[in-house]
Amino acid sequence: MEEKLEALCEFLQEAADVSHLQAATEQLRNHYQIAHIVYHWVNSAGERFGAGTYSQLWVDRYVEKDYLRMDPVILGCLQRFNPVDWKELDWSSRAARSFLREAIDYGVGNQGLSIPIRGPAGQFALFTASHNCDDDVWAAFVDLNMRDLIIIAHEFNRKALEFEQGGDSAPSPSLSPRELAAMTYLAKGLSRAQAAQEMEISEHTLRVYIEAARHKLGALNTTHAVARALSRGLIVV
Amino acid sequence: MLRYIYGNALNHFPTLRETMFQDRAEQFSRRLGWEVNVNEDGEERDQYDVLNPLYVIWELEDGTHGGSMRFLPTVGRTMINEHFSHLMDGVKIESPLIWECTRFCISPRADRRAAAALVLGGGELMDNFKLEHFCGVFDPRMERIYRLYHVDPDVIGSAGEGKDRIGVGLWEMKPDAWAPTLGRLGIDRNTSLSWFNRSFNRPEPKPIELAAIA
Numbered sequence: 001m002e003e004k005l006e007a008l009c010e011f012l013q014e015a016a017d018v019s020h021l022q023a024a025t026e027q028l029r030n031h032y033q034i035a036h037i038v039y040h041w042v043n044s045a046g047e048r049f050g051a052g053t054y055s056q057l058w059v060d061r062y063v064e065k066d067y068l069r070m071d072p073v074i075l076g077c078l079q080r081f082n083p084v085d086w087k088e089l090d091w092s093s094r095a096a097r098s099f100l101r102e103a104i105d106y107g108v109g110n111q112g113l114s115i116p117i118r119g120p121a122g123q124f125a126l127f128t129a130s131h132n133c134d135d136d137v138w139a140a141f142v143d144l145n146m147r148d149l150i151i152i153a154h155e156f157n158r159k160a161l162e163f164e165q166g167g168d169s170a171p172s173p174s175l176s177p178r179e180l181a182a183m184t185y186l187a188k189g190l191s192r193a194q195a196a197q198e199m200e201i202s203e204h205t206l207r208v209y210i211e212a213a214r215h216k217l218g219a220l221n222t223t224h225a226v227a228r229a230l231s232r233g234l235i236v237v
Numbered sequence: 238m239l240r241y242i243y244g245n246a247l248n249h250f251p252t253l254r255e256t257m258f259q260d261r262a263e264q265f266s267r268r269l270g271w272e273v274n275v276n277e278d279g280e281e282r283d284q285y286d287v288l289n290p291l292y293v294i295w296e297l298e299d300g301t302h303g304g305s306m307r308f309l310p311t312v313g314r315t316m317i318n319e320h321f322s323h324l325m326d327g328v329k330i331e332s333p334l335i336w337e338c339t340r341f342c343i344s345p346r347a348d349r350r351a352a353a354a355l356v357l358g359g360g361e362l363m364d365n366f367k368l369e370h371f372c373g374v375f376d377p378r379m380e381r382i383y384r385l386y387h388v389d390p391d392v393i394g395s396a397g398e399g400k401d402r403i404g405v406g407l408w409e410m411k412p413d414a415w416a417p418t419l420g421r422l423g424i425d426r427n428t429s430l431s432w433f434n435r436s437f438n439r440p441e442p443k444p445i446e447l448a449a450i451a
Contacts, residue, residue, distance in 0.1 A: 083366060151333065204370075209328060211369060
């Protein structure tokens with residue numbers, strides 16, 4: 001399972017254009033065996049950009065009715081940065097309830113988790129997983145997968161920002177000396193306690209250096225981060 | 238009770254908002270002597286309060302502020318990356334699994350439960366949103382409070398001496414920190430979760446119906 005997700009992360013990092021982001025949402029949806037995965041970006045000029053597995057019929061309907069203006073998921077997530085279960089949103093208005101019924105009819109799903117992303121200069125993006133199931137099944141899915149989904153959400157956004165800036169490919173991440181040292185010790189097979197001792201820092205601080213490096217490398221976990229640092233030639237063992 | 242309130246929703250809680258920013262002026266400007274701005278209403282606010290942070294606030298029985306702290310995601314602008322990275326060996330802390338926690342403030346009106354409540358609030362954020370660390374700026378008193386609650390603050394770098402010392406560091410809610418923290422507050426985990434659920438508009442777990450047991 002985890003290996004497949006790591007491969008998916010790497011596919012995402014190699015994405016050269018929006019069609020690859022689209023393919024990545026499809027692969028993720030299949031991986032998790034849920035109804036949909038959607039990455040949706042609204043920039044400060046109100047322009048939209050996205051990739052996802054919703055049906056074309058629903059996307060057309062959404063645009064035609066200009067639902068962006070009233071979608072409780074968008075409005076509710078815009079001012080937050082914590083992952084939001086759709087049940088926590090404000091569905092009290094008649095318009096919101098009829099929108100939800102319509103979305104369910106179009107196969108969006110009766111459950112959803114949206115991860116808001118705050119980017120630079122007012123950029124706002126939303127990464128969503130949705131499904132058809134009961135509350136208990138969904139709660140278990142969210143509890144099990146929220147961490148990985150948060151990481152993947154930010155990988156989509158990193159790629160989207162890169163496309164926005166018109167870069168052909170992302171510059172190789174540069175790790176700070178402390179991050180490089182931490183990754184090198186782990187690559188040499190030292191335990192975290194041993195690496196921390198070598199670096200004369202606490203294990204907690206070491207874990208934060210590793211986490212900062214993991215994020216820069218776009219890896220899912222520590223092992224994956226070490227592998228990526230090695231394959232990119234950032235560290236030599 | 239604990240409330241979790243985004244900046245843009247503070248206006249729904251005017252008393253809590255005013256007393257929080259006033260207590261921050263009392264703590265950071267008058268007591269600690271930090272060079273912070275205090276406005277004509279006696280409120281301390283800075284450039285990070287306008288970024289719509291998430292505040293965790295301990296509310297006293299009279300509806301005023303008993304203690305608070307402020308969270309921002311480290312993938313966006315943060316105080317430590319913008320002002321303190323020289324104390325961190327040049328490492329910028331940036332990850333969706335790490336939030337910055339700053340302006341840890343205890344009101345002079347509050348009793349000892351306030352500090353425990355704030356530590357608990359941090360723990361709930363970690364547990365519910367799958368966070369792995371908090372980073373932030375500490376004064377010596379905060380460090381002592383964190384140690385008291387077994388959250389083991391880890392100061393990576395610091396500037397200044399004695400009571401003027403400002404540390405930059407990390408903390409996390411470890412599994413063995415929950416029991417003493419809840420104990421100090423005299424509540425159970427379900428009460429804490431019910432406060433959390435209330436703030437985030439989460440449906441309460443359904444009580445087991447007696448008919449289902451019978």
